[in-house]
Amino acid sequence: MFNLRDWGAGVWERSGRPVRVLIALGAIAAAASLPLLGGTFLNTPIADYGSVLVFPVAIFVIMALGLNIVIGKSGLLDLGYVAFFAIGAYTMGILGTKTGLNSWEILPIGIAMAMFAGLILGVPALRLRGDYLAIITLGFGEIVRITALNLNSIGGANGIVGIPTPPTIFGLEYTFDNHRLYFWTFLIIILLTIWMIRRLSVRRAGRAWESIRQDEDAAELMGVPTFRYKIWAFVLGASVGGAAGVLYASKTLFISPDNFTLQVSILILACVVFGGMGNIWGVVLGAIILGYLPDRIRFISDARLLVFGAVLVLMMNLRPDGLLPRKKREKALPEKGQS
Amino acid sequence: MSESILKLQNATMQFGGVVALNDVSFEIKKQEILGLIGPNGAGKTTVFNVITGVYQVTKGDITFEGKSLKGRKRYKITRGGVARTFQNIRLWGDMTALENVITATDTHKRSGLISGLFGLPISRREEKRDKARAQELLDFIGIGEYADRLAKNLPYGVQRRLEIARALGTEPKLLLLDEPAAGFNPAEKVELAKTIRKIRDAGYTVLLIEHDMSLVMGVSDRVVVIDFGQKIADDLPAKVQNDKRVIEAYLGVPEDAS
Amino acid sequence: MLSNFQDQFASLTVGGLSLGFIYVLIALGYTMVYGVLRMINFANSEVFMYGTFATIIVIRDLFGFTQQSEPATGFRLVYILFLCLIASMLMSGILSIFLELVAYRRLRNRGSNKLAPLISAIGMSIVLAEFMRILTDSRYVGSPRVMEKKSLGTFFGAELRLDNVIIIVAGLILFVSLSQFVQRTRLGKAIRAVSMNEDAAKLMGVNLNFVVSGTFLVGGLMTGAAGFFYVLKYENTSFNIGFELGIAAFTAAILGGIGNIKGAFYGGIALGLLETYASFFLGTQWKAVTVFIVLVFVLYFRPNGVFGEAITQTRA
Ligand SMILES: Nc1ncnc2c1ncn2[C@@H]1O[C@H](COP(=O)(O)OP(=O)(O)OP(=O)(O)O)[C@@H](O)[C@H]1O
Ligand SMILES: [Mg+2]
Numbered sequence A: 001m002f003n004l005r006d007w008g009a010g011v012w013e014r015s016g017r018p019v020r021v022l023i024a025l026g027a028i029a030a031a032a033s034l035p036l037l038g039g040t041f042l043n044t045p046i047a048d049y050g051s052v053l054v055f056p057v058a059i060f061v062i063m064a065l066g067l068n069i070v071i072g073k074s075g076l077l078d079l080g081y082v083a084f085f086a087i088g089a090y091t092m093g094i095l096g097t098k099t100g101l102n103s104w105e106i107l108p109i110g111i112a113m114a115m116f117a118g119l120i121l122g123v124p125a126l127r128l129r130g131d132y133l134a135i136i137t138l139g140f141g142e143i144v145r146i147t148a149l150n151l152n153s154i155g156g157a158n159g160i161v162g163i164p165t166p167p168t169i170f171g172l173e174y175t176f177d178n179h180r181l182y183f184w185t186f187l188i189i190i191l192l193t194i195w196m197i198r199r200l201s202v203r204r205a206g207r208a209w210e211s212i213r214q215d216e217d218a219a220e221l222m223g224v225p226t227f228r229y230k231i232w233a234f235v236l237g238a239s240v241g242g243a244a245g246v247l248y249a250s251k252t253l254f255i256s257p258d259n260f261t262l263q264v265s266i267l268i269l270a271c272v273v274f275g276g277m278g279n280i281w282g283v284v285l286g287a288i289i290l291g292y293l294p295d296r297i298r299f300i301s302d303a304r305l306l307v308f309g310a311v312l313v314l315m316m317n318l319r320p321d322g323l324l325p326r327k328k329r330e331k332a333l334p335e336k337g338q339s
Numbered sequence B: 001m002s003e004s005i006l007k008l009q010n011a012t013m014q015f016g017g018v019v020a021l022n023d024v025s026f027e028i029k030k031q032e033i034l035g036l037i038g039p040n041g042a043g044k045t046t047v048f049n050v051i052t053g054v055y056q057v058t059k060g061d062i063t064f065e066g067k068s069l070k071g072r073k074r075y076k077i078t079r080g081g082v083a084r085t086f087q088n089i090r091l092w093g094d095m096t097a098l099e100n101v102i103t104a105t106d107t108h109k110r111s112g113l114i115s116g117l118f119g120l121p122i123s124r125r126e127e128k129r130d131k132a133r134a135q136e137l138l139d140f141i142g143i144g145e146y147a148d149r150l151a152k153n154l155p156y157g158v159q160r161r162l163e164i165a166r167a168l169g170t171e172p173k174l175l176l177l178d179e180p181a182a183g184f185n186p187a188e189k190v191e192l193a194k195t196i197r198k199i200r201d202a203g204y205t206v207l208l209i210e211h212d213m214s215l216v217m218g219v220s221d222r223v224v225v226i227d228f229g230q231k232i233a234d235d236l237p238a239k240v241q242n243d244k245r246v247i248e249a250y251l252g253v254p255e256d257a258s
Numbered sequence C: 001m002l003s004n005f006q007d008q009f010a011s012l013t014v015g016g017l018s019l020g021f022i023y024v025l026i027a028l029g030y031t032m033v034y035g036v037l038r039m040i041n042f043a044n045s046e047v048f049m050y051g052t053f054a055t056i057i058v059i060r061d062l063f064g065f066t067q068q069s070e071p072a073t074g075f076r077l078v079y080i081l082f083l084c085l086i087a088s089m090l091m092s093g094i095l096s097i098f099l100e101l102v103a104y105r106r107l108r109n110r111g112s113n114k115l116a117p118l119i120s121a122i123g124m125s126i127v128l129a130e131f132m133r134i135l136t137d138s139r140y141v142g143s144p145r146v147m148e149k150k151s152l153g154t155f156f157g158a159e160l161r162l163d164n165v166i167i168i169v170a171g172l173i174l175f176v177s178l179s180q181f182v183q184r185t186r187l188g189k190a191i192r193a194v195s196m197n198e199d200a201a202k203l204m205g206v207n208l209n210f211v212v213s214g215t216f217l218v219g220g221l222m223t224g225a226a227g228f229f230y231v232l233k234y235e236n237t238s239f240n241i242g243f244e245l246g247i248a249a250f251t252a253a254i255l256g257g258i259g260n261i262k263g264a265f266y267g268g269i270a271l272g273l274l275e276t277y278a279s280f281f282l283g284t285q286w287k288a289v290t291v292f293i294v295l296v297f298v299l300y301f302r303p304n305g306v307f308g309e310a311i312t313q314t315r316a
Helices: A004-014 A017-032 A049-073 A082-098 A105-124 A130-150 A180-204 A205-216 A217-219 A225-253 A262-275 A280-318 B044-051 B076-082 B096-108 B111-119 B121-140 B158-169 B188-199 B214-217 B235-242 B244-249 C002-037 C046-060 C072-108 C117-138 C162-184 C187-195 C198-204 C210-232 C241-256 C262-284 C286-303
Strands: B002-016 B017-029 B033-037 B060-062 B082-084 B175-180 B205-208 B223-226 B229-235 C150-156 C159-160
Touching: A004 A017, A017 A180, A049 A225, A049 A262, A049 A280, A082 A105, A082 A130, A082 A225, A082 A262, A105 A130, A105 A225, A105 C286, A130 A262, A130 C241, A130 C262, A180 A205, A180 A225, A180 A280, A180 B111, A205 A217, A205 A225, A205 B096, A205 B111, A217 A225, A217 B076, A217 B235, A262 A280, A262 B158, A262 C117, A280 C072, B002 B044, B002 B205, B002 C150, B017 B044, B017 B060, B017 B082, B017 B205, B017 B223, B017 C159, B017 C187, B033 B044, B033 B188, B033 B214, B033 B235, B044 B060, B044 B082, B044 B111, B076 B082, B076 B096, B082 B158, B096 B121, B096 B158, B111 B121, B121 B158, B158 B175, B158 B188, B158 B214, B188 B214, B214 B235, B223 B235, B223 B244, B229 B235, B229 B244, B235 C046, B235 C198, B235 C241, C002 C046, C002 C072, C002 C159, C002 C162, C002 C187, C002 C210, C002 C262, C046 C072, C046 C117, C046 C210, C046 C241, C072 C117, C072 C210, C117 C241, C150 C162, C159 C162, C162 C187, C162 C210, C162 C262, C187 C210, C210 C241, C241 C262
Parallel strands: B017 B229, B033 B205, B033 B223, B082 B175, B175 B205
Antiparallel strands: B002 B017, B002 B060, B223 B229, C150 C159
């Protein structure tokens, strides 16, 4: 059967450096021109296509990439990923409304907060195995949401309104409906994330995660400091989730605990598995499809989540490894990126 | 030659009511091949498990190069110079043979996540060096041609040998082999015996669990026998073979049954 | 507050116990499947939710109760309640089998990606919940009162409300029957054999698909009974109650050591009591947080749950 992933990887491996740069630039240009693609067909019934592209699609892509480090790379089942997203968003919301800091100044703070939370959660939780980790992280996600819901000092159920837009750069103004500018900004974050993951995957860290995912005991006994690498995976994943949260709050300008339910964690998890766990391109594709689809099929309005659930079941039964599975090829040259 | 590298002192391992090891003491000398034999369920694998930190002994102590291994983290034991293979093969199936070994060589890398992320020269250098080293080890064990095959697709015998190469990748001083010849035909066994001697001659110390008597007796310098968790003999192969208690322990089991 | 607590302690305990039994029964649904397949049956929460609806359908549509009806009494009441219990159990049991066939079987037989069954289960869970949401127009569905919740008197200062007593007694009976079933019947023994060692059980000629279906059925029956008890106690349900109760029950299963039937019992009871006491002090909005904090502590200090197998260490 034709395998898109192998075909793509094959082309990539056969190409020399200049061709690769061209391919990469071409792909980036194509992605960047997405918001220019007008056409009423792409508009979803409730929102303009340009806006859907920013949220959910771009935000989902960022989060799915982050969660992929945790689940796809190191095999840690995190069902509370939304917590880091929420922490990033609330950092933006609180600091943005209460201090004079702007989005770009808050971004590193939000990332740091999320990483810190990842550490606090990871140290006790990562000593546990598989399903137990799942339930602890799930609980953590709920705790963060319930806390936000019940702390009136951060808005309680009403959330935070009036979050400022990012400041103008190069004369480009981030107005609420300047979707293209937002999209391009988010695209840069996406590219940075992809760069980071690819760099990490090829060398020691990537192998450590891979060995942990496949057989953690064997990894530990072959000298891999498994706990440390699991923490790293967790904290890096959290950092990406935190970044997504800051960006999200800077776009919607209004957040409330309802934006951070378990459903978000599950949706992002679904993006990762649906696209192809462990494979960056699969994950990106999964996030694009699952970000766009539910909005696009709003014409079946009420039944859209139902259809979404059915698609998940079908997909898992027909292609359990996702649309673009991780590498299955024999020939894998370790110094090249195996995403 | 006579200096000891690893010592078990009255090691006892209890699982609930089961006493898997009962007051076992023996030592391994540098550059020795020590055979560890005993009937099924005698506690041989448990010896490996307590040495490598999978379990903590309930009583007694284990010292490696004079220092106690008690409470030491498993990966630190490996870094300190003890590596093992698994009786039930536990390779990372979705990695290539070469990647399996490189992952083991990572044990001694100084570069980690951060230097990898920014592509620092140290990370590049170590990467290159260890890739070469891993290939060298595969060649040394005689499976160099399988380097780029996924571990799970390798023939059984190659997988067993890859386990050894991977353990060697951690640059151990002491190598623990858990039934490396299980499922081998006689020709393969002879080949393996050669490899084990080659490993010792390259400067490693070997502790070998094996059911095949002719293999153990042929290759070992000394043999320790355990039965029901207790040490019943510890002597030269020729003496052990004629030991009354050993013969009793194996009674009913033909001498070279595997 | 503290003296207040002392006054109410006994009554809170009775309420906590009855909630605990609801958790025990749902937790059994998770734990049995986990024992056999080593997998979180994520959609069990929806199995429970459908169980609650089955009871309401019987009360409302079969017996024609409305909000204005007089509660039933005597033999008629026993008869109605019994039918409700059976209906809920059957609904959930059958749904549970169906779930396994649709969402898991194919994946299990392929034995591929470990997370695929979980995602499939999440998908099924969404489908089931959404289907019910559409049917009920996203509303809460109240149950007409079939039974007057009168007090049967006091016991050490605890008010014994009829619904709580029924739940505790019936819950205990169900739990004991399940333990006996697992200990004594052929299917029960096969289930135990598979959960101890799947390969060995297969070698001994156990029909795995049959055992798995049986496990889902039994787990579903127990979960369905919990649905009935829930309606009896709270007199309403909605398409989204599965989530909260399911998480709590799963927590209970882990608390006691998942995969272990006795563990589900102790974990469920402990959680029911804990949650009831905690909401008394902190208010109900923090009860989920308390539960999770306790869970984290338990797992941190006793990673195997209180009765469970070792999970931080595996054999090498
Ligand atoms: N984790 C454990 N929990 C309980 N009992 C164990 C555990 N590990 C080993 N045992 C028991 O300890 C005894 C020794 O087992 P061990 O695996 O060391 O035997 P062995 O000599 O390696 O046997 P074989 O030749 O079959 O590999 C056995 O009775 C086994 O059941
Ligand atoms: Mg053994």
